[in-house]
Amino acid sequence: MVADSITLTDVTKRFGSFVAIDHLSLSVRQGEFFSMLGPSGSGKTTTLRLIAGFEKPTSGVIALDGEDVTAKAPFDRDVNTVFQDYALFPHMNVLDNVAYGLKVRGVAKEERYDRAHAMLELVQLDSKADYRIRQLSGGQQQRVALARALVLKPKVLLLDEPLSALDMKLRQQMQVELKHLQRELGITFVFVTHDQQEAMVMSDRIAVFNKGRIQQMGTPSEIYDHPANDFVAGFVGTTNLVPQQLSYDAGLGDGRYAIRPERITFSVSSEQSADGILTKGTVSDCTYLGTEYRIIVTLPGNVAFTVVRPAGESVPDPGDTLALAWNKSDMIALDGDK
Structure with a gap:
């Protein structure tokens, strides 16, 4: 039986009187490509930020590999995040961007550059190691952001709508590449998107969010063929x-x-x-x-x-x-x- 990598138990998050997450419980398995799907304001990004440690829950428990990390800071959690805007450093070249996290962790220069080169080779960008970020296309910048996150070897990679700025053709190409990369590395991916086709293509399982709650959780085929309620039936596919x-x-x-x-x-x-x-x-x-x-x-x-x-x-x-x-x-x- 595959163990759970992430567990949220009865988690609620309030911002003043607004309830962003309402008594939410979910489990993400180790090595799974798990997507959180829903419209804007449904709670999926807030859930991602709770897992990352950027937000603290009002109540409930967040565990990683069975360890309660609810009160732990982001840097004390074995997760890394790829943001929607990539958050790359424009004054650094590609190699230094990827190696930056290793530098902060005190990894020796030779080792961190060796690891950064290896990760750039994995995402097929080693030939661009000396390029500045502004010289790269949107898809290449996305790969640099992925490499920078993955070079730290996190147990969980969190992705906050990283493909939303790409054009349709490149977006479809990167969907395939992301899924291939996840399978090759065996790392747990938690992916946030409002695009139901994107979630269907890439995910092992999907949690469909609305109004701070999970409406349904299951495989793409389960959610499409057997939607749990009106919202899921209407949001996933045409009904x-x-x-x-x-x-x-x-x-x-x-x-x-x-x-x-x-x-x-x-x-x-x-x-x-x-x-x-x-x-x-x-x-x-x-x-x-x-x-x-x-x-x-x-x-x-x-x-x-x-x-x-x-x-x-x-x-x-x-x-x-x-x-x-x-x-x-x-x-x-x-x-x-x-």
Whole structure:
């Protein structure tokens, strides 16, 4: 059984009368890529700062490798942080930036430069060792920040939305590189993001935050296929809320249900399988997204549904009437938010 690297037990953080974290408990396993996902103000960055020691909890216990570190300062915790703005030193070259933490810890010059060169080689920047920070691209600066944090060999690396300033293509490239680096080093990564696709691509497990609480924690597939409540279903991926009358007509009672767009089949013909839910609607919009078409269908009662069709296939035109069908087994039962 894999031991826990980080444990938060009944942690609350208040700023005056505002409750930023509300009785939160979670465990992060050793060697895990763990993401904290949620909108701005949901509590994920505050949780990261509590783990790092930059904030002290109002109540509750924070433990690293089973040791209570709640009252310990950041420099007394075996963690390191990569910030959103990287916080690199512009007056130093790349090598000195990476070696700086080792210098502060009193590591001899030859050893610290050897370790810094080795870390730059790992992030494929050893050829840039003599460059100034301003000479690097955004992606290269991000790698320098990673190397500077990792050269200290922390047990836990905390990452506060480090990819948010990068353009989409570079961001996707760095997602793959970060995951590869984490697997190679075997260090526990705790990653904060508001981008659900980013969390899905990189994480072993995800904690979805809202209003200072964890709404759901699980693997990417668990969270996408079996969202715990309305908030998770709506925040992670695209979700259609099934009109209650349709659920009731299908014998599902008064419960609330959702269906993912890719689970819906549709046709301009009314001939559809009766094994599940069947309804009709009018196409109001059809958008080409490169890999797929996203089609908005208005159902009776002015309910907007999103359905998808792969690129290359025929698609309906606005104004067309579509017959939509999906299986009962693909419907997601929803609970209220926490």
